[in-house]
Amino acid sequence: MRFELLQPRSLAEALEMKKDYRERAKILAGGTDLLVLLKDGKLRAQAVMSLGRLSELNFIRSEGERGVAIGALVSHSDVAASRIIQQRCPDLAEACAQVGAAQIQNLGTLGGNLCNASPAADAAPPLLLMDALLTLASARGERRVAIHDFFLGPRRTVLEPDEILQEIFVPQPVGRRGATYLKLGRRKAMEIAIVGVGVAIHLNGSDRIVSECRIAMSSVAPTPLRARRGEAIFANQEIRDELIEEAAEVAAEEASPISDVRATRGYRLDMIRVLCRRAVREALARARNHKAEGWR
Template identity: 40%
Template structure:
């Protein structure tokens, strides 16, 4: 290897068709780059050694855009976290996503990182995942074979592992607009107040009709969403004890581990504490609205 020989080659397709053709040609030897804030670190430390890096940011079909289309909001794959945070539609209809996006790294990172990249990276601790999950996000995928849509819930398969198949590219994320009044609350525990990876993170959503959902990250192999089938959580007449019991039922789906960011016991305890707080915040927001 000569000093001027690259570790990988780089392509900058301008259409989806070109990008898919490259992906077809290189298969597993290709890595897709959107914001690059996760990928470039892995390229540097050589935990990824692709033949080619395909930069998707010039692909015409996925240029940064957040559009309201009838019943949903579509966020294209090249849209940065900063754009998501600042977008008026996101702020109006999906405020918990704004709060979650605001915790992804520093401003420098959010200026590059994309929402699509955050979910494709499929970190068990992905901070935007809980918000997207409670908002019922779906992921639009394209390949040479055509397009398909998967629910985000099914998109996360395991740590760093998604339902993306060989030759597929995420083109956008879609969020259905609310059908009824609702309130959502994002919450997390970190080791410091500045930029940090979550020890746990979660999002709660309560709908005026009484449906309550929670989504969690950093407490299992993949972010996941659970619904309160009992209806107790949104029931104003339910006791704190009954609510705690219902919450414990939801949290039982988590399988936190111990690592340098926190122990299993602490994570488990914080799941209950922060779930309680998020639920309370949602109910107060609904009442105030």
């Protein structure tokens, strides 16, 4: 494995390098996905551009009532340990705390998790639930892309060859909200999800009526996705067991899982139903306990 190592000292310098090298230079953040592919010979690179010196991409910043901005280089450990994230996006903190194990969480970044575009990316469901916006930068300028439009397929995104993911912006959800992310693996650590399900529930004033329910899943289709038809079942309804059953069934219908070394398609469909039921109940309990703290 031989390649030229590029080590820009600023985002501006990195963008200039990416403009020149385009797809010939692969971006390295934590390297927990990229280096595995390079070592296994599944990917070839003339050059590798390390973002390690770009401290300007390593931040978690509250933007008050608007939401939270997270630099692409923030590690899973830092996301999981952040008080801001724990308060405002607890399901994202939960998801990052379930990526691999401590070593992977210390090295792996939120941006790398998204740009790698694995169907099993654990950070994707919570960010899909929150309608996150991604800032993609190039020497030509910046553009903002909704996370819903970012993934094109396994390991494929809308990133152009000269672009770098700079920031993930999580808008502030309105009202009383509870959310959770549940992941099923064959073991507790160092395991890619067999199925991951995130649910967010927004309550409508009272403790009973759901104004909105959102369901997002990983490892069940070529990209992480929202189960829009399953979500619609709860709109302006009081949550009852029959609705939970129906939504879990419909969410499974919206998935198109494959059979692979980790699980069969049939098992994955069963587990979507199980995790969906559990996640709805947990998100509902959290929404009911939600204290309307001001966002700082």
